[in-house]
Amino acid sequence: MAITLQILWLFILALPIACVAWTVTHEEVFREPREYCARRCKDGKTLPERKFFYLFTCEYCFSHYVTVAFLFLTDFHLLLNDWRGYVIAGFALVWIANTYMSLMAFIRQDIKKEKTEIALLEKEAETVQKDLEKY
Template sequence: MELTTQITWLFLLAIPIACVAWTVTHEEVFREPRDYCIKQTKDKRSLLARKFFYLFTCEYCFSHYVTFFFLFITKFHLLLPDWRGYLIAGFALVWIANVYMSLFGLLRQSIVVEKAEAAILKKEAEEAK
């Protein structure tokens, strides 16, 4: 596969990885299972059990498993055609996906701040009337 095609795949394949990892670890649709996992990370005695449940609460950790799944179904590799290419692709995809999630998190945070500022300004305008 040509290098430009591989780079294109890298940046495009990181999008669904970021989407799945973010949705499971942050969005309301998975709140109850995530809350259960958070409780288990605090209550379980076994280190292995605590770490297992933790992976569903951390977008960085979970993105590794999502990436492994996407590598398995797409057979995407980067630079080298053997197992080393899969290893390189895996870490590159995790990194790019986490950049996407960080940017998305910053965007959402700025939207929350803007909404809060707008609500304050609206309240002040109503009080001034």
């Protein structure tokens, strides 16, 4: 596979990895299992138990396991055609996927900030309107 095609695969394959890791570790649809895992990672009796359940609450940690699954499904390797290519691809995919998730977190934070500002402005406008109606 040509290096250009490998780089294209790298950036495209990181998208579903980021999507799966973000969805499991952040979105409402997995809130209850994530809260269960958070409790087990905090209250677990053994270190392996706590670490196992932690990986479902951390997008960075979870993205490694999602990456391994995608490498298995796609047989993608980077630069080298043997096992070393899988190792390189794995870490490169994790890095790109986590960059995507950082961008997603930044965008969501900005959206939340804008929604909060709008809500405050609307509340302020309602207060002004009520004051005007009094007179």
